[in-house]
Amino acid sequence: MPNHHRRSKAIAISALLSLSAYTGLGQASVVTFKIDSLSTSNANYVEVEDIGFSDDKGGIAANTDRFYATGDGGTMNVDANTLSGAATSSHDALFTNINGGQLYSFSTNGSSAFSLPGGPNPAPGFTFTSIITLDPITMTAGPAITLSSAITFGNAKMNGVFAGYDNVILFENTSGATGNGNVTGNAHKIDLATGNVTTTSGVTMNAKTAENWAFYGVAEYFGGQDYLAHVTGVNPTNEIVRTNISNNLTETIATFSNNPGLGDLHEFTVVPDTNRWYFHTEANATDFGPAIASGNELIGYADMVMTIETTGGSGGASVPVPGSLAIFGIGLTGLIARRRRNAVADAA
Structure with missing residues (x-):
């Protein structure tokens, strides 16, 4: 051993x-891809409300070089270390392959990144047919990967995007839930090399809604099981947990202060190469430090620990x-x- x-x-x-x-x-191939801990140590964050982000919407992705977060005004495309950058046009279905950091977007037409109008109530009824690669700086669309099965979203809220290691899991809300709390649906695991889709139905989790069609988290894998790592929506509201998609059992990854702790944080992702997790939160996330308590729309990162095992x-x-x-x-x-x-x- x-x-x-x-x-x-x-x-x-x-x-x-x-x-x-x-x-x-x-x-x-990955054997273990597991978050061991998420902390607020060495947190770095910036206020983005008045530099093109506007109010929060939903959408996050990161790699060793760039960090992306989507608000009503557009998608922030910033340096992953300094957090300096600017807003670009809105991208509403971004994610990265956590193995290597390639930037992708889901697409309804195979040629352009998915985008929805701003605001807290996006219209339902769209179908993803492919994934497209994006240039990390210009965000220009590249080659497309056709999904083996198209995925249609009939509910405008409480869906989920979970970036993984050589895969991504799309959570499709089939219960009609619209706010914080339990939501039930289908977990569609997509192989990023082939576009092959494997679906698990009847997945239920206690999640926190975003002001967009989806909230964001991380697709873990260990012990031969797939897990969705996400922020809890109610009772409690201060935890990041993992939900096993095969049996709906959950376990806690990190617990923060009850009030206000994480603030209105409904999306995060991870970059193992820099031992960081990246997030967006809205106001009063005191666990990250005194300055963040007075912020409005903040994006940033802090320390994390992961275990990755491949064969x-x-x-x-x-x-x-x-x-x-x-x-x-x-x-x-x-x-x-x-x-x-x-x-x-x-x-x-």
Whole structure:
């Protein structure tokens, strides 16, 4: 068995481990993609209400270089470290492949990114037929990936977008829920390499609504199960939890102060390479620091810890990319690469 190595954040890995980068191996597949903790440590945030974002709407994506958040006025496209940037035209279905950071949008026509008019009550009735790649700076549309099954949304609220590792999960609200609390629907898991859609019905979670067609979170995978990591909507309103889509059981990832704690935070995503989670919140999110309590529309990031474990195809042992912290164990199932991102100080 390979050992877990712990590293301080000061010596975090600078590049995402991908087994496809090694010679003699097939494309890696994820075995574990799990959030260990989300904290408010080292939080950095900026006020964006008056620089093109306007009121909150809903939509978030991030990678090591760029951070995107959508408001009524447009989508902020900012530097992922300094948070400096400007609003662009509105993009309402952005997400990234957390393995590598490629920016995507869902599309109804296979050629342009999905966009809805601003405001808290978007019109229902649209169908996603494809995913398109986007340039991270210009947000120009690139090649499209056709979905194996089109996905239609009949409800204008309480749907969800969950970015994952080589996949994305779309949650389709079929219960008609419109506000914070329990919502039931279908979880559509989409393979980003092929566009293949696998659907699980009867998924129920306690979620927080956005002023758009969808709230946003992270698609986790571990123990052979898919999970949706999301902010709770009611009783409590101060937690980020994961819901197992096969049995609807939940467990807590992070708990914040009851009042006001997270503020009106209904969307987040993660960037494992920088040990950060990214968020938008509206006012009074005191857990992130004194200054954020007086803000109106704020976007930012803070520290997180994740476990990512991948397994490759058949083939012999290979030399890891220089600078990686991969540890290799070879068995009958092939090469297993394990890594653990940990923001704690070195121990043992």
